Amino acid sequence: MSSTTIEAGTTSLLRFATAGSVDDGKSTLVGRLLHDSKAVLADQLEAVEHASRSRGAAAPDLALLTDGLRAEREQGITIDVAYRYFATPRRRFVLADTPGHVQYTRNMVTGASTAELAVVLVDARNGVVEQTRRHAAVAALLRVPHVVLAVNKMDLVDYAEPVFAAIAEEFGRYASSLGVPDVTAIPVSALAGDNVVEPSAHMDWYGGPTVLEHLETVPVVADPSGEPARFPVQYVIRPQTAEHPDYRGYAGQIASGVLRVGEQVTVLPSGRTSTVTAIDALGQAVDVAWAPQSVTVRLADDLDVSRGDLIAPAAAAPAPTQDVEATVCHVADRPLRPGDRVLLKHTTRTVKAIVKAVPSRLALDDLSQHADPGELAANDIGRVVLRTAEPLALDAYADSRRTGSFLLIDPADGTTLTAGMAGTSFGGRLGAP
Template sequence: MTIDTLRFATAGSVDDGKSTLVGRLLYDSKSVLADQLEAVERASLGRGQEAPDLALLTDGLRAEREQGITIDVAYRYFATPRRRFILADTPGHVQYTRNMVTGASTAELAVVLVDARNGVVEQTRRHAAVAALLRVPHVVLAVNKMDLVGYQESVFDAIAEEFTAYATALGVGRITAIPVSALAGDNVVDPSRNMDWYGGPTVLEHLETVPVGHRPDNEPARIPVQYVIRPQTPEHPDYRGYAGQIASGALHVGEPVTVLPSGRTSTIEAIDRLGEPVRTAWAPQSVTVRLADGIDVSRGDLIAPTALAPALTQDVEATVCHVADRPLTIGQRVLLKHTTRTVKAIVKDIPSRLSLTDADGVLGLTHEPVPGELTANDIGRITVRTAEPLALDAYADSRRTGSFLLIDPADGTTLAAGMADGG
């Protein structure tokens, strides 16, 4: 039986208990090594705490331990008999919104924590907005610290209703609300005896059973070429293969394909996977594709079915999250990295910045005009002109081939993460 993998991220406001929830998840699922647990127990005793501080399992930076907050994205890997997990514990502070974008950009599920005493706050809404922008397919609302409100069902229901209404309005499709106490372990791995009014899954049960991935037949196939393989050996004198990871969809031997941006066409002659020929391959498998014609293909090209090939564009309109400390300005020259292709580009316009606004007591998202720049943690709209055409999909159609990075050509610093409107 094949065990699949779920990538998920945690988010929420400061002190809502993200790191404690993650620590409890690792601790109760027996995913903590003995030496890790001993180190946490020693650190907890040094602070005068009898029980281990489970937040220390993820808050690894010295500044995080000193301040009691998460600053960087902490990645953890663990597994149960039913599934493997890649977890990104992201910061809650508004000044680290860019870190939340980094952690959630590849996630298929986001766990948004809310302190039951405080309810839905501005940062909760901001993280829900980021999850919506990044098209995270599944969102779990973990109403934490239920022990501090007497495990009241009415408190949970009110928070779940408010968050669900807001997130649904943003476009978040699948929302599951779970009442938990990370500190006490209620509904994290084991069902809570203190909330018999709740009949849904625990956090781990939901993580183990939520649908993962997409049906390959529902998406057009895309394979960015990462490497051209030409062994030139006596056994394979004419071998020419194009290696890469399939970004979406499925490829089939005999299928007509187009190589972009050149526009040359051919047919898939063979597909090799793990050194063996296969008739079909699908995302996210890494394969080598051989074409029937000896056309020019190199790293950075994109192979796609001819009938479903993306349009080429040099004018990219997109939503970006600015992640660098230096601002992004109109007229700035950058490098745009899309899958395995990197091209020169210039920022033509920055028409607006995404903002949380308060209208009639309700926080919502609006686009506010900005004076031609984005600063750290800003999310805004930009237009970029590239020196060479790109085969971009709309981010709404493909998170892999609809995303890109803007890079400073002087020192290689990542400036912004982008989500394209489409070609």
């Protein structure tokens, strides 16, 4: 297999996240996208119309399609990450609608962590603001490969091309400094529907795609064969049947790359090597399997393999380590401090760890590093140094978003404390000392 991309015309899957400052019209944009692409069921639209009338609105407020929590509807803001699933004839979509408030930065990290594209909204009247820069920085930090700048409320600036051009140029410069590889700017009016699903009749000076057209055609990596194979073991299968008395299979989901029968592999963290003798997928024997398939792998040797171990090609296996340096987003309300004892969950492996140091905290508004902050509070992004009780086979997050990420968990009550990204390089100025 060779590395390819899925082009338009196929029913590929795109995961994308939306972000924007408060009152930039993000929920209205998402609602318009769902409504105009015929992804809203009749009963959903009826519920929105009823809620809109109860609030005195003359027309359906499409923002209510995503602001589903009662608190969100009452305040007119987005608080939680709202996931929506919809499809067009050209592509399937998983949408994570994330909050705009600065105190919910952690929610954006959650929504964008698996996204292949981020839609960042800007109010055409206000231009690029601090929260816009913050959202762009988070997208860069999480290695989101594609960013759409949606300049919204163009109807309130008379659809003026110079306004759009100035905002697009400023955002483009900032995104470039962050190392964002691909930015597409689109002028829209979510309220009126301009350039969301249908081209605008008011902006004939714009010749680019609509938001939906870009979402349908942006290239998505489809073949993971260019990445080294990573297979976290989730479960050991020993059926103990008369037909297969010696069957021992290792079940799990391939995190990246391709596994092949006959390939020499290393089991981590033990470092023992063996050869793949069989791969079972959906009850059938196959010669090749790739991410994100769930399979059962059988090895030639009777090794001590259990849940949490990682099977990788012998020639491209990561070196296990107990010393972890990472950039993290702290998501819990209680601070993270040096000396804290935590659990570190990486793929299917959970080990004890201690926070040795918090060297710096990142200010996302100007990307400056605050040395020795002493702690990380909720929504803070910073550097941490960890020591684990057992070795971990971590990749750098820049190389693999799946096997380079981890969670820190409170061992007392199981609360998720921190989302971590292993390694020190995050493109542009992010992560620089």
